Amino acid sequence: PGDRVAVYAHRSAPLALALLGTLKAGAAFTILDPSYPALRLTAVLAAVAPRAFLRLEAAGALPAEVEDWLRGAGCPELVLPRSGASALPGPEGLPGEAPGVSIGPDAPAYVAFTSGSTGVPKGVVGSHRPLSHFITWHAGRFALTETDRFSLLAGLAHDPLLRDMFTPLCLGALLTVPAPEDLALPDRFARWMHQEGVTVAHLTPALGELLSEGRGVLLDALRLVFFGGDVLTRRAVERLRGLAPGCACASYYGATETPQGMGVHEVEPADRERIPLGRGIDGVQLLVLNAEEGLAGVGELGEICIRSPYLSSGYLGDEELTRERFAANPFTGAPGDRLYRTGDLGRYLPDGEVELKGRRDTQVKIRGFRVELGEIEAVLAALPGVREVAVVARDGRADRPEEGGGDLTLVAFVTASGERAPAAGDLRTHLEKRLPSYMVPAGFKVLAQLPRTSNGKIDRAALAALGSPVEEREGGMMPGTSLEKVLAGMIGEVLGIDRVGLHDNFFDLGGHSMRAVELIARLRDTFGIDVPLFHVFDVPTVAGLASVLLESPEWGQTVEELASALLQVMEPASEPMVGAAPTEAG
Template sequence: MAWPDADSLVTGMETQARAPFRLETLCRSFERQAAQTPDNVAIKLGDECLTYRKLDERSNQLARLLRNLNLQPDSLVAVCFERSFDLVISMLAVLKAGAGYLPIDPSYPLERISMLLADANPSAILTQEMLAGRLGQRDCGTVICVDRDRREIDEQSPDRLEEIASPDNLAYVIYTSGSTGRPKGVMVTHLNAARLFTSTAHWFNFGPSDVWTLFHSSAFDFSVWEIWGCLLSGGRLVCVPHWVARSPSDFYRLLAQDQVTVLNQTPAAFYQLVQLEESGVVELLKLRYVIFGGEALNFANLRPWFERHGDQTPQLINMYGITETTVHVTYRPVRAIDAQAETRSLIGVPIPDLKLYLLDSEMRPVANGSVGEIYVGGAGVARGYLNRAELTAERFVRDPFAAGPLNVMYRTGDLARATEDGDLEYLGRGDLQVKIRGYRIELGEIEATLADHPSVAQAVVMARRDQPGEPKLVAYIISKPSVSVSTPNLRDFLKSRLPEHMVPYAYEMLESFPLTVNGKIDRAALPAPQRVAHVEPVRASVPLEVEIANIWRKALGIEAVGIDDNFFDVGGDSFLLARVHVRMQQELQLDIPITDLFEFTTIRGLARHLNASTARQTGLADARSRAQRQRAAFGRKRPFRIGDAS
């Protein structure tokens, strides 16, 4: 469907009429599926399996024990487990008990776990005895260790419970990072989550023959898609142990051995599999779909995959999404031709029961092709943030283009623009723009350009503040297998395509990028730069160049600088350039505008400019002196003409 023009954008971008869905909870949908396929394997971990019947019964028993705590709809129960049978059983039991689950990743630092529990104040905690210590001694309800309390749980009836929660009650609360450093809990209802699977069913047609992986942390909302997408369609969910998820080779082997058909990955995690195959590790895969989410997908990085596998089996799908709008928002199949032609992240069209708007700072629709902020409305928009009424009011705003009960839209903070062929191009976070030397820079544009270099497999660009002054651009590079790439080569490549202020000053070659527990690139863990962009410096020899070099070295705090090094490439910024300007006025007695220092950014170029400027000034002074002598000699009998001075 073509993207609407600015006049019609008030209706939002929609792919088709809203898909119908059952008004029921996630646990009721699961029970219907369990009744249809009771003897099918629901969960697999290593060599152990749990059928749909057993999963249903064991979750009923645990739910009954939780019911004894007098839980109410919209109350919360924390679940803290590694990826395991107990994790899924506990999530399902919490929902059957009528509460919502609060996933706590046991690998989180103790300080963060304490912060989440203090903020959410759950009525109870489900965990294992070996993990209970990480939850500390806190007054947040009953702690049930499912292994320690197994006998009491097994004494409960496995029969179905009467439902007390409605589709409008909380299904889960997942915390996301906050720009202020304080995490915020997103409140998602059963209805928000259940409609995600019915509204996307026509694209995927998931079923009992599909094998999924539970790869992601339960505290990352991609796990919602993995767990419930699998169990509500009758598939088999393969739990991926933490150590396997951190080893691309072991995970690749698991995909082949378990004949996984539906793989959900962040781009950063999937690129590791692509590189593994490029290194020569190849096994027979049964993948039907690879679904991307969590961060921007660079299509160019998929070229080696398409060269080996084609684009039909499996189909690669890019799905832009946000926790606050229930995992996924858009759908975009990726083809081999896309990888050849595009380095951008194209995210496609919205899920049928969602509306997507591109609005300016006044919440007005932007013109076709212009950059706007993404706003999402419709049935996936969450209830808001737990205990954060002010922040909820700021981000969950009234939808001026919609009527009826679904008249709230979420302000994402992400930027995008519509392409001519009706696609959406994701441009990254609006609040990840950086300002360097007075220029506003989108880091994603530099990353996309680097990814187009024939030797670069992946690239990440950061604006770092390792020293006082303005941030400086640093590029982190993973080269393609058996290929080396030099810093000067990368810099020259970028200089031929980007303005000078967008060219990083340092380049770090890495074997892999550090990842967070959610499989995203951990930018905070990237190392400080060690290699800057210049080569062995050519030392100054001309007196003026030597004087300028000495001033530079003092301002930059470095031992040596070359006459052809760019001031901003060796650690300079606007703040330090102002110091250089003052010292040149004081120490060299030069009256030079600071704008000249921004224009002439090498010692050789600046010295030549100063010499030429001095020569021009000297020539003009001599010409004026000759003209004055001539006027005196002629007694001003005729007007002075330009030719008289020559």
């Protein structure tokens, strides 16, 4: 009891075995995602200081840096073999009595990591109490039973994974696990959900949009969808209900520090476009406090605080930050009456629900993941040749309010400490070795100096308004043919950037699965053709996509002729997007 165990795993049945075994021993677990850079994994290991290391063989070999860390720390490793269901012991192979350990509801159950503003990931210690409370309330409120079929879709290092996994395990229900390729394409994702007969799903809004693009099936078994992790819109819910007409939808609000969902709103057809955060679940209050630490009035802007006995224990190894963010309730002053200061800004609606209105700081959400811009800045600032750094998040849908906004792209601006500025490729490589992919900016730009406000602070609004940078690549080639120029224009519009080079990688520019789906939809609307989504993943450049289209006997002549005609009409407006030369230093 009290020990911590690191679990290196992928989504699978043995992952459940590893987590349950850790809890049964009275220890707390931390899940390591094999897709994360090795340096990120070793930073987590250093913070957790695990007593043991569990590795699922099927999750792949360990990076050399992780192996070196384990040897240096003297941390024993246990490997769960790659043998599927046969690796799980039958009842006859299990002990018949409970282990001789005793833990209470406030004992640590897990450590989840989130982005930290100092350049180091921040560990949050979660106990058994809030997880047990949420699952009990969740199952009772929405009549979840052992006959339901759940899906394991949350990110491995994301605390909603616990909701995905432990809810069906507590109910005795079935938990289905997709292969990674099942989540890459909308049609395949929808077919998998249909074939598995999933009745309950937890989704981020981005994953919900991906699923909504699925065609050819009807998810008639899907009865409940719970959203969380980012802003939800009524439009997104309506699109999902086109695929699953019988499903009810609810939106959860919470943070890693407030495990699972602490606020809930059950979506109704007449809801406003941006779905509100709702009210606290049982045992939870969503409070909006003004600058004087009093309750804000209806419509008054304030900080959203979560009052509950079911908060996490605090930050691993950081008592000062724990005291700052987990404060005593100012209305009672009682030490055991805590509230968590989220940093989110919001206001009360006339019906008593809470609406999100922004942030007090530079924290943002990228596809459901919490990102502290300060962490990216700190990692970049450690690179030789960099003097100052500012990372901003630009909203690619700011000019499309009907889609709800919130489709953020990260852009990094740096100033050089010497005569020679670091190359954009070097900046990207430096981050890719240290941060998860969703934290790597889509663009980098070197400036002579960063703009300042009148009080001397970095003017982030001015940076966000600058044109999107284009990274210099070998040859600096820009689109030349009519088709290439039209494709570059489409990609630029989808990603919200000004220029797209002939060989620029769609995903390096900030693209992801949902933006790929949007690109395919634009190709369909413009050319009247159904291009399989996998082409965007296989050849994610203007040159590659143009080649695929032209080599198709079905599409080749059509797209070339249409592109030429289209360009004649719109070329003056397209010139800034597909100009002849890239800008400076990325």
